[in-house]
Amino acid sequence: MFGKRIGDLSKGVFFAAKVLSKVEESGSSIRNILFKEYFKRRVEDYKLLNQALHFTLETTRRLNFVDHVIKTVLPKVFDEDFPSVIKNLLRISTYQIVFLKEKPEDIADILKPIILKKVRKNNKIIKEEIFTYIFKVRSLVKKEKMISEANGLEKLAFTTFHPKWMCKYFVDLLGLEDAEKLLRNNNRKKPSWLRVNTLLTNRQNVASILREEGVIVEFDKDFPDVLRVIEEEKKPVTLSNPYKEGLIFIQDKASCAVAHVLNAKPEDFVIDLCAAPGMKTTHIAQTMKNMGLVLATDINCYRAKMIKMNMKRSGVSNVEILCTDGKILELKLGKKVDKILVDAPCSGSGTFQTHPEEKWRLTPNKIKKYALLQESLLSSAVNLVKVGGQIVFSTCSLFPEEGEEIVTKICNEYPVEVVEKGVRGGKAVKNGWRFYPPETKGFFMSKMRKYAEHKS
Numbered sequence: 112m113f114g115k116r117i118g119d120l121s122k123g124v125f126f127a128a129k130v131l132s133k134v135e136e137s138g139s140s141i142r143n144i145l146f147k148e149y150f151k152r153r154v155e156d157y158k159l160l161n162q163a164l165h166f167t168l169e170t171t172r173r174l175n176f177v178d179h180v181i182k183t184v185l186p187k188v189f190d191e192d193f194p195s196v197i198k199n200l201l202r203i204s205t206y207q208i209v210f211l212k213e214k215p216e217d218i219a220d221i222l223k224p225i226i227l228k229k230v231r232k233n234n235k236i237i238k239e240e241i242f243t244y245i246f247k248v249r250s251l252v253k254k255e256k257m258i259s260e261a262n263g264l265e266k267l268a269f270t271t272f273h274p275k276w277m278c279k280y281f282v283d284l285l286g287l288e289d290a291e292k293l294l295r296n297n298n299r300k301k302p303s304w305l306r307v308n309t310l311l312t313n314r315q316n317v318a319s320i321l322r323e324e325g326v327i328v329e330f331d332k333d334f335p336d337v338l339r340v341i342e343e344e345k346k347p348v349t350l351s352n353p354y355k356e357g358l359i360f361i362q363d364k365a366s367c368a369v370a371h372v373l374n375a376k377p378e379d380f381v382i383d384l385c386a387a388p389g390m391k392t393t394h395i396a397q398t399m400k401n402m403g404l405v406l407a408t409d410i411n412c413y414r415a416k417m418i419k420m421n422m423k424r425s426g427v428s429n430v431e432i433l434c435t436d437g438k439i440l441e442l443k444l445g446k447k448v449d450k451i452l453v454d455a456p457c458s459g460s461g462t463f464q465t466h467p468e469e470k471w472r473l474t475p476n477k478i479k480k481y482a483l484l485q486e487s488l489l490s491s492a493v494n495l496v497k498v499g500g501q502i503v504f505s506t507c508s509l510f511p512e513e514g515e516e517i518v519t520k521i522c523n524e525y526p527v528e529v530v531e532k533g534v535r536g537g538k539a540v541k542n543g544w545r546f547y548p549p550e551t552k553g554f555f556m557s558k559m560r561k562y563a564e565h566k567s
């Protein structure tokens with residue numbers, strides 16, 4: 112029985128280590144690589160998928176601490192010529208020993224078959240060093256001692272698992288107590304949310320089909336087409352029939368709020384300026400009862416094709432897709448739009464719960480670059496909308512530079528004003544609303560109205 116558990120874990124740990132190496136090499140996301148590699152196998156093994164998801168996400172979430180432990184005991188792991196898969200195996204093992212309190216002998220048993228197969232026969236030194244590390248790491252490194260020896264921002268970085276610069280940023284912004292709470296919440300599991308496709312069904316119907324298939328959901332109190340997943344007993348919701356048939360979309364509650372805030376009507380002409388892969392586009396189409404017109408634009412032509420796929424899945428037909436740069440979009444015949452959504456590219460700092468790899472890649476400079484892009488996309492939106500028309504601006508970012516501050520700049524420069532001061536489920540902040548982890552992803556949203564023609 113125990114041997115079987117070790118054998119299963121060996122497979123899960125090795126798969127996870129390979130995924131982490133590919134994530135590092137490609138700069139892509141853990142979930143992207145993990146699902147790609149999983150489906151390549153063509154063997155449905157839900158347990159393996161869950162194990163790999165757990166090891167990749169939880170190790171990466173704590174990467175600063177895990178790497179600090181390894182650097183203290185076996186620094187050569189970070190040499191350029193050290194095999195990347197073995198480095199990631201050691202990262203996962205460190206997570207298991209230090210955080211899950213697994214016994215070193217069990218971890219050694221998990222690693223043995225992998226190391227024997229994967230480390231070149233003649234590389235005896237590496238093999239020995241790996242096992243010495245596994246047996247010694249617990250006695251050489253005491254987590255609590257390491258944390259108590261750290262001070263100030265380093266301590267916050269070790270206890271909340273965030274880069275030091277980010278800890279400083281949030282302490283300056285919110286004060287220590289609230290910053291710590293926010294950073295800790297970034298590590299907590301987020302509920303799964305579903306958006307019901309009301310063009311094809313209703314919440315009640317979907318909830319009862321899902322229950323029959325072993326997925327338990329509850330109605331969200333704030334939005335009439337949102338469900339919260341309570342339990343995925345037998346299978347993940349992505350393998351359920353309502354998902355396969357386009358009756359539901361996996362979409363965070365905060366992101367579902369956007370179409371409700373935009374509140375497009377069946378007779379409206381709407382632009383979704385940064386639309387791919389089309390989650391919000393199809394939701395907007397849904398609130399318009401599949402009438403009127405939505406022009407969905409995106410600079411990335413490959414991603415723009417995904418809008419088409421999502422339209423097909425959801426039975427949406429009132430959307431035109433255009434692959435173009437939203438900063439320079441001009442409409443023929445001088446036609447102006449009633450409503451426009453700018454769901455802008457951003458740092459993704461609101462999604463660290465599901466994409467922990469991003470917090471180690473982000474730099475203050477990247478945030479500045481995103482903020483400039485957001486500002487110019489929003490200026491373009493102001494020119495496209497008619498006088499009296501409305502603009503919704505949103506980002507899945509926790510940084511005011513990608514939210515409140517952009518709106519202030521736009522309102523100072525153009526004849527636009529912030530309208531509406533609250534949305535259900537969100538917290539009112541300067542110029543808009545915010546949603547926070549752990550309930551939803553971190554998200555900013557603002558609604559503006561153009562009150563006069565802009566004279567440049």
Ligand SMILES: C[S@@+](CC[C@H](N)C(=O)[O-])C[C@H]1O[C@@H](n2cnc3c(N)ncnc32)[C@H](O)[C@@H]1O
Pocket residue numbers: 384385386387388389390391392408409410411414435436437438454455456457
């Ligand atoms: C946050 S994602 C949009 C998600 C989408 N609204 C949804 O709900 O499915 C941002 C998108 O902006 C696109 N983008 C980046 N720069 C752009 C630009 N200059 N013009 C138009 N789209 C852009 C990206 O390709 C990406 O698809």
